[in-house]
Amino acid sequence: MTAATGAGRTKGAAQYEAHYASLLAPHYTWMLGGDLEAAVSAQLDLLRGLGLPREQPGAGSFAIDLGAGPGPGALALARLGFTDVAAVDTSEELLDELVRHAxxxxxxxxxxxVRDDIRSYPRTVASGSAEVVLCLGDTLPHLPHRSDVLALLVEISGVLAQGGSFVATYREQEKVARGTDRFLPVRSTQDRILTCFLEYVDEDTLLVHDLLHTRDGAGWHLETSAYPKLRLTAGLLEEQCAEVGLRARHHETGPRGMRVLHAVKP
Structure with missing residues (x-):
């Protein structure tokens, strides 16, 4: 594992935020399938399948959705009965969409x-106050360095109540894609096509290049942007959870090839 300076970590986070602000935010719900209600239902099914909530949430029940985007996870938590759900994201545009849908x-x-960095927000939360913390949709690999993942897990463990749950979904990047296997179709409709390709930087990091084609009356237009992404593995993440006192209860490949981790604070 290579060392990363604070400046390097900050630069990586800034690239990610700029990537969403300049390219992906206006198209994010479309990337999810274009139906936010369907995305909320899918998250409800996921959480219920993991046995959440452990008991019916009461008044003042608190949960956190880190990297909430337009809110499928946060809205699912509300429908499960949580009365105080903090939806944390750096994108004002995506949070505005969440507010409208809520x-x-x-x-x-x-x-x-809550417009904040997912690494910063847990430090503002009272210890042991959250019943559930979500980090869905491949959010963890967007952190700048593996050490940032461990640091975030420390914070998450601290804010979780005894018996509380941490749920993450992420795309494992242990294997190196080569040749044309590095080109991945994300979604295509009549007027939009999103494709990405992967560039491997080192054993910890890859660079994701997004190519977005959109069509209007003047024809097709291409927008491009790129951001670094961590190559997380299931073994590493489970080890880091154990290191901070979170016990993995479920850790398998779920829908769309995403890994699903459910860890509990004993």
Whole structure:
């Protein structure tokens, strides 16, 4: 594992935020399939399948969705009965979309948007106050360095109540894709096509290049951007959870090839 300076970690996070602000944020719900309600239902099925919540949440029940985006995880937590759901993301555009959808679906009182770095927000939360912490949709690999993942897990373990759950989904990047296997179709419709290709930087990091084609009356237009992404492995993440006192209860490959980790604070 190579060392990373604080400046390097900050630069990586800034690249990721700029990538979403300049390219992906306006298209994020479309990337999820274009139906936010369907995405919320999928997250509900995931959480219920993991046995959450452990008991019916009461008044003041608190949960956190780190990297909430337009809110499928946060809205699912609200529908499970949590009355205070912090939806944390750096994208103002995605949080605005979440606010609109929460208002339309009657979840506005339960879900509150928090524009913050997912590494910073847990430090503002009282120890042992959260029943559930989510980090879904490949958010963990967007952290700048593996040490940032461990540092975040320390914070998550600290804010979880005894018996509380941490749930993450992520795409494992242990194997190196070569040749044309590095080119991955994300989604295509009549007027939009999103493709990415992977460039391997070192044993810890790859560079994701997104190519977005959109079509209007003048024809097709291409926008491109790139950001670094961690090559996380299931073994590493499970080891780091154990190191901070989180016990993995479920850790398998789930829908769309994403790994699903459910860890509990004993």
């Amino acid at each position: 208002a339309e679906t009657g979840a506005a009182e339960a879900v509150r948007p």
